[in-house]
Every structure is written in C-alpha cells, then in structure tokens.
Amino acid sequence: MPNTAASIAVEHSREVGASIERAPGEHRMLTGDRPTGDLHIGHYLSSLRTRVAMQERGVDPFVLIADYQVIMDRDSVGRIKENVLSLLADYLAAGLDPNRATIFAHSSVPQLNQLMLPFLSLVTHAELQRNPTVKDELGASGRPLSGLLFTYPVHQAADILFCKADVVPVGGDQLPHIEQTRLIARRFNARYAAGSEVFPEPAPLLNDGQRILGVDGQKMSKSRGNTIRLAATADETAKAIRKARTDSEPTITYEPERRPEVANLLTIASGFTGRSPELLAAEVGDGGGSALKALVIESVNEGLRTHRTRRQSIAADREYLLQILRTGNAKAEAVAGATLAEVREVMSMDY
Structure with missing residues (x-):
C-alpha cells in the first residue's frame, strides 16, 4: 500500500x-x-x-x-x-x-x-x-x-x-x-x-x-501448525513454548530487529503480564533461553487460567x-x- x-x-x-x-x-x-x-x-x-x-x-x-x-x-x-x-x-x-x-x-x-x-x-x-x-x-x-x-x-x-x-x-x-x-x-x-x-x-x-510469531519464528498461523491454542492445556502450552526458536546468545535482550525470536517471546510474556518487554528481558538477564521460556510458560498459563476455566464450561454445553x-x-x-x-x-x- x-x-x-x-x-x-x-x-x-x-x-x-x-x-x-x-x-x-x-x-x-x-x-x-x-x-x-x-x-x-x-x-x-x-x-x-x-x-x-x-x-x-x-x-x-x-x-x-x-x-x-x-x-x-x-x-x-x-x-x-x-x-x-x-x-x-x-x-x-x-x-x-x-x-x-x-x-x-x-x-x-x-x-x-x-x-x-x-x-x-x-x-x-x-x-x-x-x-x-x-x-x-x-x-x-x-x-x-x-x-x-x-x-x-x-x-x-x-x-x-x-x-x-x-x-x-x-x-x-x-x-x-x-x-x-x-x-x-x-x-x-x-x-x-x-x-x-x-x-x-x-x-x-x-x-x-x-x-505475534509462531513457535517456529514464522507468522503464527493455524495452517502452519505453529500456534499456541487457547484451548490447549497448561502442559500442551509448556511443551509448545519449550520448542520455540530463540538464539545462541546467553543474555536476554529486547531487540526486535536483531533478535526477532527472543523479542517475540518477550512480547508474548508482556501481553499476558502487562509488563514491558524491556523490563522482562532485564529480569531474565543471563538466564538465557531456558529462563525466558520458563517465564513465557508461566505468563501464558497464568494469563489464560480464567479464560480456560470458562471455556471448558462453555464448550461442554x-x-x-x-x-x-x-x-x-x-x-x-x-x-x-x-x-x-x-x-x-x-x-x-x-x-
């Protein structure tokens, strides 16, 4: 355009x-x-x-x-x-x-x-x-x-x-x-x-x-099979996030242009916690990719807890x-x- x-x-x-x-x-x-x-x-x-x-x-x-x-x-x-x-x-x-x-x-x-x-x-x-x-x-x-x-x-x-x-x-x-x-x-x-x-x-x-990118670093899309479904269980969510792409740098920073996969995970966590990606990156710091993914797993599962409880009840009827x-x-x-x-x-x- x-x-x-x-x-x-x-x-x-x-x-x-x-x-x-x-x-x-x-x-x-x-x-x-x-x-x-x-x-x-x-x-x-x-x-x-x-x-x-x-x-x-x-x-x-x-x-x-x-x-x-x-x-x-x-x-x-x-x-x-x-x-x-x-x-x-x-x-x-x-x-x-x-x-x-x-x-x-x-x-x-x-x-x-x-x-x-x-x-x-x-x-x-x-x-x-x-x-x-x-x-x-x-x-x-x-x-x-x-x-x-x-x-x-x-x-x-x-x-x-x-x-x-x-x-x-x-x-x-x-x-x-x-x-x-x-x-x-x-x-x-x-x-x-x-x-x-x-x-x-x-x-x-x-x-x-x-x-929001998918766990493979590409556009999140149902047709690509790279999504984290709202209907997923907490365990299924954790499994999907652990597979998400990051990079080899040990220190987590929020740099969308240079480190898009890491920035994407920080953006997801930010969306569910309301805290800025920059602040979350600083908190993870030298924890690397594993600590970042642990943060995202907790953020998504906690952020969707109420939604998933409601959804389960509604979908049953x-x-x-x-x-x-x-x-x-x-x-x-x-x-x-x-x-x-x-x-x-x-x-x-x-x-």
Whole structure:
C-alpha cells in the first residue's frame, strides 16, 4: 500500500479512535474470524481483547464467523461445525456478551450475501487483481483461483457494510481491504443513491501492537501448525513454548530487529503480564533461553487460567452454544434484511 494511502489510513484510525472515546455508543464495529481451527494466543492478544474492550466502552459489536470464507481457498469445509463452535466458545470465554454483541455465521445470513451482486457491479477486474490477498494467491497458488477467492474483497465489503459498521479493527496488512470497502460504499452512494449516504465509509482501527510469531519464528498461523491454542492445556502450552526458536546468545535482550525470536517471546510474556518487554528481558538477564521460556510458560498459563476455566464450561454445553449462534444469526438477519430493503428501494428494485 502506498505511503500516502497508509498515512491517510493512520489518520482515519486516529479520528475514529478519538470519536469512540467521546461517544462510543455512536459506533458499530465489525470484526470476525474464519473457522479453520482453534483460535490461538495471537488472536487473543491482538483481537479478542480489543473486541471485549470496545464492547465494554459501549461500541455496538458485530462479530462474524466467516464460514463461507473457509471454502474460498480449499476443497472442503472439514470440521467446520466443530470449528464454528470452538470459535464461539473462545468468544464467550474472552468476555463477549451475546446480549450486547451480535455473533453470527456468514452462511446463515442470506441477505448479507445477496449484497454481493450490486457490489460486484462497482469494482473492476483489474481492481480485484491488484488486491494484495488476491495478488499473493495468484502468485503463490499452484492451481486456478476460485471465483470466491477472486471476489473475496467484495465479499468482505458486504460483511462490513450490511450492518453499516463504521469501525473495523485491523492490522496494517488489512488496510487495502478497508480501502476497497470504502470505495464500494462511495461508489454505491454515488451511482445508485444519487449521492445520499446509504452506506458509511468505514474507518480502520489499527492494532499498533507487534505481530505475534509462531513457535517456529514464522507468522503464527493455524495452517502452519505453529500456534499456541487457547484451548490447549497448561502442559500442551509448556511443551509448545519449550520448542520455540530463540538464539545462541546467553543474555536476554529486547531487540526486535536483531533478535526477532527472543523479542517475540518477550512480547508474548508482556501481553499476558502487562509488563514491558524491556523490563522482562532485564529480569531474565543471563538466564538465557531456558529462563525466558520458563517465564513465557508461566505468563501464558497464568494469563489464560480464567479464560480456560470458562471455556471448558462453555464448550461442554453444545446446545447453549448453538442457541447463542441462532439468536445472533436472527439478529444479523434482521439487520441485513433492513439494509437489503433499503438497497432495493434506492435501486428501484423494490417490487
């Protein structure tokens, strides 16, 4: 993304952050995850806690379980129902309140997905090809791109705009998707609504924390198998962290550029303890990698103790989870139905 566009996005993030501080109840947030496996500590530190904090401030949270997006780059959905319920259990354990947050599954809101049709009329083939997600897949995939993956940016725009969300928490790599959504909203208002605002242009709420790496030193990802799952036991967590990459230097220092693996472990411990990475590095000092890993194990297990107790209880009640999801689906469907009716009216298709 060009520096100018990135600077504009940062300014939008600052503005919406300041507006949330002043009047949180005037904002609606859209966020979510693909149900491709259990959530991990990267999700917890970078997104789950942000969602709960926004909810507690009074922002209206819409939380999407993007089940249709599971099939955009794979041949089958796998254990999708179990993965959906696993995500939901972590959402609730983290503190999302189904009485305040609308938690719903993509495939259960047909009116949302119907918005794809008019939105597709507002983007060009070339624009879709330039989207980083699509571009990366075009370069890396050994097989033809599915139509669903190619139109993923438009699908994501529908996810955000169906509920007229104006706040979307994202990392820097997601900024092009937010800009595409803003463009679609702007073009719809101009082309079909005679310039009136049917859809607001959503603002990114940037996560300024450091990205959490996996135990292999690469990006933490469910597909890489390098995660520390929220659903893991304390012993499983300890085993995973002991395998984490560090380096051969005996003294622990916080130097993200020079010692990324060591810095990553310090960042994880900092995220769960609230103490700075620099302070933690000084405390470990000459203890080396083994002492650092012991610190991280204790920090993660203690930091997730309450979450895991809640999660175990919630996950055991499958019918409760399904009922929460059905209620959220119904709430999202009502919102999407109203939006679709408005779209049909301004497009003179309300017959």
